[in-house]
Amino acid sequence: MAAMPANTLTDLSAAPHIVIVEDDADIAQMLVELMTESGFQASVAISGGEMNRLLDRRGADLIVLDAMLPGExxxxxxxxLRAGGKTPILMLTAxxxxxxxxxxxxxxxxxYVTKPFNSRELLARxxxxxxxxSYGSEADEAATALTFAGWRLDPVxxxxxxxxxxxxxxxxxxxxxxxxxxxxxxxVMTRQQLLGLTHAGAAGPILRSIDVHVSRLRQKIEPDAKGPALIKTVRLGGYLFTPAVERA
Known part of the structure; x- marks a missing residue:
């Protein structure tokens, strides 16, 4: 398995490195030009194996991953990739x-972005x-960690x-x-509210994606993901985070 740094965004003096995993030469070239024109570094892999070798050599700050590839x-x-790290992954799918x-x-x-895609939307995502x-962001040093039910979340x-x-x-x-x-x-937070808070205004994400991320989050923080106590589903409403939250 390719080495996946726990946090690849460490050198804020360098342009972020985008790895494009795409076997269509025309689309790959267009993506490379879009990335470089926007100030990013870009590398292309046409298969999972080639991507592995690239990640071993350079790592990545973000991976643009085509859904339909030859082989894997x-x-x-x-x-x-997700089993080995948390580098952001944006999927391209037709x-x-x-x-x-x-x-x-x-x-x-x-x-994810669906092909054919709008270049401006893809770049915004x-x-x-x-x-x-956290690439290139100025962390708010005054921000404090949040605790709930014994858990600790550090926004910095x-x-x-x-x-x-x-x-x-x-x-x-x-x-x-x-x-x-x-x-x-x-x-009670509606799905639309949660989309606005988590996608920073990106156009077009479907509401169902919130349900998927909630499900994955429950698997990580709930004692029983099938009978969630921390993130409750509110029928016709959305979701309710039940524990008290304190600043550490």
């Missing part, structure tokens, strides 16, 4: 069914993911610790969602 497909690659796009999110992708992964380092002090790996989307809940405890 993008869904399998996404599952493997598949028309919502269930296929939901599958990518369930496997750990942070966002990439910048949003990089921003939320973007890390989550369980009641035993063990760091829990999270995707960018999962962290944003948990932070939104912690900032609005005891308040």
């Amino acid at each position: 497909d993008g869904f399998s690659i996404c599952r493997r 598949l028309g069914e919502d269930i296929d796009r939901i599958l990518g999110l369930e496997l750990g992708a942070d966002d 990439i910048k949003g993911l990089l921003r939320r992964a 380092t973007r890390q989550l610790y369980d009641p035993d002090g063990v760091e829990i790996s999270m995707t960018t989307a999962e962290f944003d969602l948990l932070l939104a809940f912690c900032q609005h405890p005891g308040q």
Whole structure:
């Protein structure tokens, strides 16, 4: 498995490195030009194996991953990458069914864009993911950690610790969602509200994606994900974060 740094956004003096995993030469070239014109570094891999070798050499700040690839497909690659790290993953898919796009999110992708895509929208999604992964942001040193039910969430380092002090790996989307809940405890949050808080205005995400990220988040913080006590579903309303939240 390719080495996946726990947090690739460490050298804020360098342009972020975007790895594009795409076997269509025309699309790959267009993406490279879009990334370089926007001030990013860009590398292309046409398969999972080539991506592995590239990540071993350079790492990545964000991965743009095509769903349909020869050999190991993008869904399998996404599952493997997410098991080994939390580098933001944006999936490109030409598949028309919502269930296929939901599958990518369930496997750990942070966002997706459907082909054919609008270059400005794609760029906005990439910048949003990089921003939320803390690239080039000026951390608010006054920000304090938030605690709930023995858990500790640090908005500056973007890390989550369980009641035993063990760091829990999270995707960018999962962290944003948990932070939104912690900032609005005891308040019923609609899916639309949560989308606005976690996608930073990006156009077009489907409401169902919130349900997928909530499900993944429950698996990480709930004692019983099938009978959730911390994140309650409110029928016809949305979600309710039940524990008291305090500033550490």
